[in-house]
Amino acid sequence: ITDQLADQRRAAWSDIARRIAHEIKNPLTPIRLSAERIARRLRAGGPDLPETIERGTKVIVDEVGVLKSLVDEFSRFARLPEMKPEPVDLAALAASAVRLFEGVRDGIDVRVDSRLSRDRVLLDPEQIKRVLINLIDNALEACGPAGQIVVRLSDGPGGVTIEVADTGRGIPLRDREKLFLPDFTTKGRGTGLGLAIVSRIVADHNGTIRVEDNRPRGARFIIELPAA
Ligand code: ADP
Ligand code: MG
Numbered sequence: 001i002t003d004q005l006a007d008q009r010r011a012a013w014s015d016i017a018r019r020i021a022h023e024i025k026n027p028l029t030p031i032r033l034s035a036e037r038i039a040r041r042l043r044a045g046g047p048d049l050p051e052t053i054e055r056g057t058k059v060i061v062d063e064v065g066v067l068k069s070l071v072d073e074f075s076r077f078a079r080l081p082e083m084k085p086e087p088v089d090l091a092a093l094a095a096s097a098v099r100l101f102e103g104v105r106d107g108i109d110v111r112v113d114s115r116l117s118r119d120r121v122l123l124d125p126e127q128i129k130r131v132l133i134n135l136i137d138n139a140l141e142a143c144g145p146a147g148q149i150v151v152r153l154s155d156g157p158g159g160v161t162i163e164v165a166d167t168g169r170g171i172p173l174r175d176r177e178k179l180f181l182p183d184f185t186t187k188g189r190g191t192g193l194g195l196a197i198v199s200r201i202v203a204d205h206n207g208t209i210r211v212e213d214n215r216p217r218g219a220r221f222i223i224e225l226p227a228a
Contacts, residue, residue: 027063087120107146142168
């Protein structure tokens with residue numbers, strides 16, 4: 001089984017490399033075309049020069065933004081960040097992740113519902129925040145213009161449970177086993193890396209992650225972290 005897993009991993013990595021190469025090429029074309037157009041106009045002169053520059057630089061800045069987020073996400077996945085577990089106020093950490101999404105969209109309500117009896121949980125705060133951001137980001141995307149997203153925290157003798165539930169479009173059964181692979185995405189501009197990063201961080205914490213249907217609709221990601 002271990003050999004098979006290693007093979008699968010290698011295959012997944014070469015898929016990622018291909019995908020990254022492809023994704024980087026996409027924004028390069030509009031960047032080059034914009035730069036060429038600006039240079040051409042600059043030489044030719046004419047009254048529409050400022051407009052050409054404005055439009056061209058906007059395309060360049062936008063596409064560089066796309067490249068940057070791609071590279072950020074890729075390097076986060078490629079790097080093996082050292083786990084730095086410490087006793088953390090998980091409710092406060094979740095609130096800080098949720099705050100990033102406040103007012104992002106009028107019809108979306110994002111909140112934390114904490115029923116933790118522990119004051120502190122031993123985990124890597126930066127990485128778990130990254131997990132929450134990825135899950136909330138996906139939930140937001142799945143909700144479209146309106147919906148509710150709840151980050152629910154609870155614990156018991158066995159450990160801590162973190163749930164991210166949304167009222168979005170939900171996840172078809174056939175997609176569920178592919179969800180956590182590094183190249184699975186249903187979005188035109190998605191990288192497919194988000195949930196791969198999430199599951200890796202959860203595994204580094206010796207935890208598990210699974211997805212279920214949310215009721216009455218949407219998806220519910222459930223992370224269980226063992227008691228330290
Ligand atoms: P990306 O967001 O770049 O597509 P992810 O690994 O974060 O990559 O997610 C993979 C896919 O899983 C998404 O494209 C989407 O189809 C599906 N998905 C993830 N989270 C949700 C959710 N909360 N509701 C519905 N679909 C989801
Ligand atoms: Mg995502």
